[in-house]
Amino acid sequence: MIPVIEASKTRPLYEQIYQFYKEAILNNQLKRNRRLPSHRVLAKELGVGNNTVIRAYEQLVLEGYVRNEERRGLFVAEIERRLPVKKTPANSVVPRTIAVARKQKGFAPSLHMVDEDNFPIKQWRKCINRALDSMSFQYEEHEGNDGLKEQLIKYLFEHRGVRASPERLIIGSGATSLLFWLAFILKEKYSRIAVEEPGYTRVTAVFSELNFDVKSVSVEQDGLNVNQLVNTKTDLVYLTPSHQYPTGAIMPVNNRIQILNWAARNSVYILEDDFDCEFRHKTNVMPALQALDQRDRVIYIGSFSNSLMPSLRVGYLVLPEGFDMPYQPFTFLTNTVPYLIRRTLALFMEEGFWERHLKKMKILYQKKHTLCIEALSRLPGKFIDFRPTPSGLNILLSIRSLLTETELIQRALDGGIVVAGARQCYQNKNSRKARAEVLFEFGSIPEDKIETIIRRLFDAWFPER
Ligand SMILES: Cc1ncc(COP(=O)(O)O)c(C=O)c1O
Numbered sequence: 001m002i003p004v005i006e007a008s009k010t011r012p013l014y015e016q017i018y019q020f021y022k023e024a025i026l027n028n029q030l031k032r033n034r035r036l037p038s039h040r041v042l043a044k045e046l047g048v049g050n051n052t053v054i055r056a057y058e059q060l061v062l063e064g065y066v067r068n069e070e071r072r073g074l075f076v077a078e079i080e081r082r083l084p085v086k087k088t089p090a091n092s093v094v095p096r097t098i099a100v101a102r103k104q105k106g107f108a109p110s111l112h113m114v115d116e117d118n119f120p121i122k123q124w125r126k127c128i129n130r131a132l133d134s135m136s137f138q139y140e141e142h143e144g145n146d147g148l149k150e151q152l153i154k155y156l157f158e159h160r161g162v163r164a165s166p167e168r169l170i171i172g173s174g175a176t177s178l179l180f181w182l183a184f185i186l187k188e189k190y191s192r193i194a195v196e197e198p199g200y201t202r203v204t205a206v207f208s209e210l211n212f213d214v215k216s217v218s219v220e221q222d223g224l225n226v227n228q229l230v231n232t233k234t235d236l237v238y239l240t241p242s243h244q245y246p247t248g249a250i251m252p253v254n255n256r257i258q259i260l261n262w263a264a265r266n267s268v269y270i271l272e273d274d275f276d277c278e279f280r281h282k283t284n285v286m287p288a289l290q291a292l293d294q295r296d297r298v299i300y301i302g303s304f305s306n307s308l309m310p311s312l313r314v315g316y317l318v319l320p321e322g323f324d325m326p327y328q329p330f331t332f333l334t335n336t337v338p339y340l341i342r343r344t345l346a347l348f349m350e351e352g353f354w355e356r357h358l359k360k361m362k363i364l365y366q367k368k369h370t371l372c373i374e375a376l377s378r379l380p381g382k383f384i385d386f387r388p389t390p391s392g393l394n395i396l397l398s399i400r401s402l403l404t405e406t407e408l409i410q411r412a413l414d415g416g417i418v419v420a421g422a423r424q425c426y427q428n429k430n431s432r433k434a435r436a437e438v439l440f441e442f443g444s445i446p447e448d449k450i451e452t453i454i455r456r457l458f459d460a461w462f463p464e465r
Contacts, residue, residue, distance in 0.1 A: 248389025
């Protein structure tokens with residue numbers, strides 16, 4: 001077999017020869033023990049220099065596609081054949097993706113999206129440029145000199161009442177991946193975890209994957225059912241007290257103290273996920289559960305995803321003092337945020353840009369939240385129920401319709417609007433609500449489009465009303 005090659009500026013000739021033989025061998029077009037033409041013959045045939053062919057052949061030998069037998073030449077090596085490409089089953093194709101909906105309709109509010117138009121890009125760019133000036137190239141410089149821990153410790157104390165120290169503060173690529181790391185650390189000693197129902201199911205997925213016994217505890221008007229929790233035999237409990245996901249409930253202080261006392265008496269660790277804590281509408285932000293904890297039972301989890309942008313992929317954990325698991329040997333696994341991002345973020349906070357941005361976004365999201373509630377209240381009839389939750393960037397809608405959740409989501413998508421179903425937040429089918437529920441995320445919707453989007457949703461779901 002003689003390769004077909006072409007003069008190309010982007011693909012060198014030796015690479016084309018190498019690629020040709022490699023593919024032919026992998027696809028079994030060239031059977032094992034077949035001899036390749038000598039480099040002189042092939043060079044002449046192709047009209048290229050001997051060295052070009054030699055270079056391609058050397059690469060094939062180096063990677064084990066062919067073997068070089070002294071004085072005899074090059075032969076195709078014995079390679080296990082690849083399995084054929086797995087075909088994607090037709091029914092796993094998502095009919096219309098978020099991206100398509102966005103393109104077709106020009107706009108689609110979606111899951112966990114933040115306002116892009118008000119991001120202080122100029123300041124961010126300034127910080128990236130400064131971070132580049134002090135760019136670190138080495139492993140050992142990865143954490144020490146970026147200043148992010150210092151800034152986070154200050155922020156957490158001032159805004160959330162959370163007490164942290166550099167050794168107990170772990171920064172990594174997002175809260176979810178840190179939860180995986182935490183589960184990996186905790187599994188050496190603990191095996192049972194209680195989670196909220198409905199709740200953030202990725203936590204269930206992570207802990208189940210590591211063979212924890214996951215028990216769900218129901219969430220009511222005020223958040224988790226404390227009586228149910230204290231009767232659950234568990235080592236750990238995962239909670240979202242500031243903004244229960246997905247209901248938006250805020251846990252009252254009495255429940256917080258009850259849970260802290262129970263955890264202290266039973267040596268239970270509380271995994272407090274403070275996601276979406278920054279945006280409290282109308283009232284002041286309540287301090288974190290960790291701020292109330294006097295017995296070191298809370299493992300605090302936070303993220304920049306909603307407060308800055310999810311694509312940044314930065315989250316953090318604050319382990320309690322006296323944390324009884326040997327985690328230090330494994331902190332290297334959390335070195336997942338590039339130095340440039342860490343340093344940029346540290347500068348962004350140091351310069352006060354972060355605080356200013358948060359202040360601005362709090363006002364803006366509160367305004368958007370009010371507009372959503374007003375628009376929802378103006379809809380005819382009582383077909384969409386909702387709880388005007390006082391915090392966060394989403395509203396849980398309960399739909400009075402015979403349509404299934406999947407049908408509601410598809411109809412919304414056909415109208416260019418992305419909503420998420422709440423079914424995925426339930427572990428037990430039996431605890432799902434009889435009525436379909438969907439999560440409406442308003443963070444990314446421009447203020448002047450809120451009314452139209454909500455009306456469009458209503459029309460998609462109730463066309464004859
Ligand atoms: C309750 C909750 N915690 C954590 C996260 C994820 O945070 P991160 O983007 O930092 O992984 C989410 C994201 O949707 C969430 O809903």
